[in-house]
Amino acid sequence: MNRVFKATVVENKKLINNHYLLTLHPAVKIKKPRPGNFFMVAVETGLDPLLKRPFSIHRWIDGNFQLLYRVTGKGTKILSEKKPGNILDILGPLGKGFPFPGKDRQVILVAGGIGIAPMYAMAESIKDKNPLLFYGTKTKKDVLLVDDFRSMGVDLRISTDDGSYGVKGNIVNVLKKYIARDSLKAPYVMYACGPAIMLMKLSGLASEYKMKGYIAMEQNMACGIGTCLGCVVKTRKGHKRVCKEGPVFPIEEIIW
Ligand SMILES: Cc1cc2nc3c(=O)[nH]c(=O)nc-3n(C[C@H](O)[C@H](O)[C@H](O)COP(=O)(O)OP(=O)(O)OC[C@H]3O[C@@H](n4cnc5c(N)ncnc54)[C@H](O)[C@@H]3O)c2cc1C
Ligand code: FES
Structure with missing residues (x-):
């Protein structure tokens, strides 16, 4: 209700x-x-x-x-x-939230810009699993909550588009380098929120490395409760409402 x-x-x-x-x-x-x-x-x-x-x-x-x-x-x-x-x-x-990770999985969180907002709640709920957070913003001025995440025990990798903080470039490339190096070791599960372009690139990465993952989608919403159909996205299982069947979807489900 x-x-x-x-x-x-x-x-x-x-x-x-x-x-x-x-x-x-x-x-x-x-x-x-x-x-x-x-x-x-x-x-x-x-x-x-x-x-x-x-x-x-x-x-x-x-x-x-x-x-x-x-x-x-x-x-x-x-x-x-x-x-x-x-x-x-x-x-x-x-809406539907992020499912909890399986027992043996290494958790990777990915946030782009204000996509950091739900990642704090997610990190807090699984902090005993020592999650790794990949966090990208445009510039140093947009980087938020670094100390809060660190004091929770989260291992952070940061990138900025202009290189003013962390690695220069987009966060998907930083993650890709990490996964490519480490892919034979751990079964990962990824949780992500951020701009559509970031989520789209992450879905490519997840499919390339056969990673399990979940993404929080953003759509303009009018009702928020599934009645106006204003927030529909195309998925491999038909059209779905971001506010009701989402906002969190398995990463492989969205058709970009
Ligand atoms: C599930 C979900 C979670 C989100 N979580 C966060 C979060 O944690 N933090 C955050 O910063 N952002 C979050 N967002 C994005 C946030 O909702 C938008 O940034 C916010 O709605 C912008 O509102 P605005 O009025 O400032 O912007 P505007 O661009 O003015 O309006 C946003 C949208 O509202 C509608 N709208 C505005 N005016 C009208 C009008 N006159 N008639 C009809 N439609 C209109 C339009 O669809 C418009 O695109 C989330 C979005 C979703 C879907
Ligand atoms: S916002 Fe109305 S159906 Fe999702």
């Missing part, structure tokens, strides 16, 4: 650039989200903007939860102006 609830803004902190960390306190007890689940957030109580915006669960702290978001347009700009004490209408948690 989907749940509509109100949540109070506890904090809406600017981290870097145009990236914010929003801490919310739900007015009612809500179901604990799984990594990869998301919430639909009404940024205004009026009609403009009418549609709620989807955000992944970033972190769950004793019943409060955090969303990590980047300001990209009107809705997220309004969200960035929310102050402690403001109340938001929210729907969720929604």
Whole structure:
């Protein structure tokens, strides 16, 4: 059963650039989200903007939860102006989250840009498996949460397009080099979130190295609950709704 609830803004902190960390306190007890689940957030109580915006669960702290978001347009700009004490209408948690890895698998997390948001929740849920995180951004100014991941015991590999932090280039190439070197040793399972082009390249890599993997897809969403069919993607098992059958899909399932 989907749940509509109100949540109070506890904090809406600017981290870097145009990236914010929003801490919310739900007015009612809500179901604990799984990594990869998301919430639909009404940024205004009026009609403009009418549609709620989807955000992944970033972190769950004793019943409060955090969303990590980047300001990209009107809705997220309004969200960035929310102050402690403001109340938001929210729907969720929604969608299918990341399945947990099998026992013997080495976990590889891949994040591109704001795709880092759900990866924190995922890393936290499997930190005993010493996950490896491959994290790519455009430039040093966009790199987030490095200390948080390190203090969780996550081994990080970072790349930036301009080489201002970590390796210069895209993160899929960094991962490819790592896998090519190591492919005979460990059975990997990969979890990824980021821009479509990154996910597409990762699906090629997964098929080349016969890797198991799951990707969190992004589509514009209107309803978030499977009724408007606005978020459909083509998969090898027919058309699927990102909000309902996803946002997490087995990597080999998506047709690009
Ligand atoms: C499952 C999921 C999880 C996500 N998680 C995160 C996350 O954790 N952090 C993060 O930063 N981002 C996340 N995103 C992306 C985030 O939802 C978008 O960046 C956000 O919705 C942008 O909203 P905006 O209003 O600022 O941008 P805009 O570009 O203004 O609007 C975004 C979309 O809303 C619709 N829209 C806007 N105005 C209208 C209108 N007048 N009429 C009809 N449609 C309209 C359009 O489809 C438009 O493309 C996620 C997306 C999905 C699908
Ligand atoms: S957003 Fe309406 S069906 Fe997915």
